[in-house]
Amino acid sequence: VDDNALKNLGAVGIIRLGGGNIQVVFGTYSDMIREEIVKLTRKEILQIPFYSPVQGHMVPLKEVPDPVFSAGIVGNGVAFIPDRGEVVSPVVGTVMIVYPSKHAIGIRTKEGLEVLLHVGIDTSRLEGKYFETFVKEGDEVVPGQMLIRFQIDKVKQHSKSLATPMVITNSDKVKSWSFAPFKAVKKGQASVFSVTLKEKENFVSPGGTHV
Structure with a gap:
């Protein structure tokens, strides 16, 4: 701790409390400083919760x-092994893209995060067979809103895996990640994971995403 720097900022006293804790006394200005710190904290720390897009089991992305x-x-992000052939929106946002094969949808949140939902592995080659979509590009969506229905038995039979990744494609905008336990989840279940964003002023979302 630089005592001289704190004094130059207006500190009238510095008290070392032990255990790595210190108290910096700013006198009558402390309430004003506290308010400014709260304002800065609220501006710079943006936390976004993600809801479960399916009913099934949440697994680490590495699996x-x-x-x-x-x-x-x-x-x-994370992935899910669905029990039912329904996919709902995990966030509030705008549909960026609905893939022609209907197996994947991209959503941009109001904060600029670009979220990709991808049903199954090697499902693009099914060319939309066994899939039905309920949104189009430009639609506004909210958590729990139906995005895709699919014939789960047929997709399981004709694809490599039912594993359904939910990833943030512009992950460089994320400061920190918090994941719920990897276990059974319900469709639309709140906060299966959340992210804290970097400073708002540095958050510029590029257009588009791809698979």
Whole structure:
């Protein structure tokens, strides 16, 4: 701790409390300083919760049987093994893209996070067979809103895996990640994971995402 720097900022006293804790006394200005700190904290720390897009089991992304996802090449996040053929929105946002094969949807949150939901592995080659979508590009969505229905038995039979990644493709905008236990989840279950964003002023979202 630089005592001289604190004094130059207006500190009238510095008390070392032990255990790595100190108290800095700013006198009558302390309430004003506290308010400014709270304002800065609220501006710079943005936490976004994610809801479960399916009913099934949440698993670490590294368990997805596809190196593009498991190695985090597309982005960081989690994956799910669905029990039912329904996918709902995990966030509040705008649909960026609905893939022609209907197996994947991209959503941009109001904070600029770009979220990719990808049903199954090697499902693009099904060319939309067994899938039905309920949104189009430009639609506003909220958590729990239906995005995709699919014939789960058919997709399981004709694809490599039912593993369904949910990743943030512009993960460089995320400051920290918090994951719930990897276990059974319900469709629309709140806060299966959350992220804390970097400073708002540095948050510029590029257009588009890809698989």
